[in-house]
Amino acid sequence: MRFPLQSHPGILIVGLVITGLLVWGFWPKPVMVETTQVHRAPLTVGIEEDGRTRVIDRYVILAPVNGMTCQMKLHVGDTVTQGENLLGITPLRSQVLDSRSRAQAEAQVSAAKSAVQAAQAQANSAKAAAQLAQEKFQRYQPLLSKGLISQETHDEAKTASLTANANMRSANFAVEVAKYELQAAMTTLQFSAIQPDKQQQERVAVNSPITGKILKVERKCEGPVMTGEALLEVGDPTALEVEVDVLSADAVRIKPGMKVLFDRWGGDHPLEGVVRLIEPVGFTKISALGVEEQRVWVISNFTSPSEEWQRLGDGYRVDAKFVLWHEDDVLQVPSSALFRYQDGWAVFSIEDNVAKRKPVKIGQRNGLSVQILSGLVEGEKLINHPSDAVDDGVKVKQRLTN
Structure with missing residues (x-):
């Protein structure tokens, strides 16, 4: 008796081939994965937001009298010195002051003189405080090198010295402003009752209160102006600070004296700064997605040498990163290697091409990297971006990347 397969060996061969293909097709294959390694490196946790520079003390020069201005010959960026005549105003015909109006004008002059004295006293106080803070900081420097004080105490003394110097500079500017306001009050009294035939020949000089540069020109053409109308803005662009609006939830994590890094400002390396003030009042801002957010202004000062950031001007954009935590080792x-497991976190390590689930304890994280406190050792190979196909005990194969 002959078997059909013996008479048709081709059928047998085809059957064996199909069986082999089926076995090969359904045989478990390793899962292709991307890998990464546990490593040691510096880790910084911070808050990043867009900020902009601004002149610390800027002055809006107002018209002291009603009159006609001359054609403005100043331009934005022009350098001016303290007391320099910027422009002149030909006053309009003034009315003769009655007894009551003259008494009020004289009282304003007296008040302005008192304001100058008060501003000078505050400037002297700020100067004394700055000297005391500087001497304290200088005394702490040798103590730090000897290990008698902590780094935090040294940094607090440094921040106090920077803040005191900034307060002294603002107090000195306040003295100049008070003197300028006194001059304006005296000018109002002086030109309030001049003779009509002389009035058309007199011009009220408008002088610069500080040495700096023109930041804004409100009007360039000759024309009438009213008392209090803005004419120019002047300031010292070498004295800059950075204002950054952050979410109110992040603002509570920022403290005065905290380190700030300013990046993407146009230079080759980041600039350093320190937080000076977190404003106590928030405001509402509409995000790009149309969501209402509560924001808070955070003001920071540069601590990098002034030669490194003097190319910056008023209103320049910077990226500010407030350093909440940092360690070098x-x-x-990568945070993409972690996944939730039970009530904690875990990763998949690779041992002999087999995925092994390992629970880990994490610490600080900055969105891209995560600190590992326990569960892993340096150099251990992990699966990056594990998919649903990866599980404990599954064979894996590293995906080749270009």
Whole structure:
């Protein structure tokens, strides 16, 4: 008796081939994965927001009298010195002051003189405070090198010295403003009752209160102006600070004296700064997605040498990163290698091409990297971006990347 397959060996061969293909097709294959390693590197946790520079003390020069201005010959960026005549105003015909109006004008002059004295007293107080803070900081420097004080105490003394110097500079500017206001009050009294035939020949000089540069020109053409109308803005662009609006939830994590890094400002390396003030009042801002957000202004000063950031001007954009935590040697992994497991976190390590689930304890994280406190060792190979196909005990194969 002959078997059909013996008479048709081709059928047998085809059957064996199909069976082999089916076995090969359904045989479990390793899952292709991307890998990463546990490594040590510096880790910084911070808050990043867009900010802009601004002149610390800027002055809006107003018209002291009603009159006609001359054609403005000043331009934005022009350098001016303290007391320099910027423009002149030909006053309009003034009315003769009655007894009551003259008494009020004289009282304003007296008040302006008192304001100058008060501003000078505050400037002297600020100067004394700055000297005391500087001497304290200088005394702390040798103590730090000897290990008698902590780094935090040294940094607090440094921040106090910077803040006191900034307060002294603002107090000195306040004295100049008070003198300028006294001059304006005296000018109002002086030109309030001049003779009509002389009035058309007199011109009220408008002088610069500080040495700096023109930041804004409100009007360039000759024309009438009213008392209090803005004419120019002047300021010292070498004295800059940075204003950054952050979410109110992030503002509570920022403290005065905290380190700030300013990046993407146009230079080759980041600039350093320190937080000076977190404003106590927030405001509402509409985000790009149309969501209402509560924001808070955070003001910071530069601590990098002034030669490094003098190319910046008023209103320049910077990226500010407030450093909440930093260490130079941290065991870490990419955050994409972590996944939730039970009530904690875990990763998949690779041992002999087999995925092994390992629970880990994490610490600080900055969105890209995560600090590993326990569960892993340096150099251990992990699966990055594990998919649903990866599980404990599954064979894996590293995906080749270009």
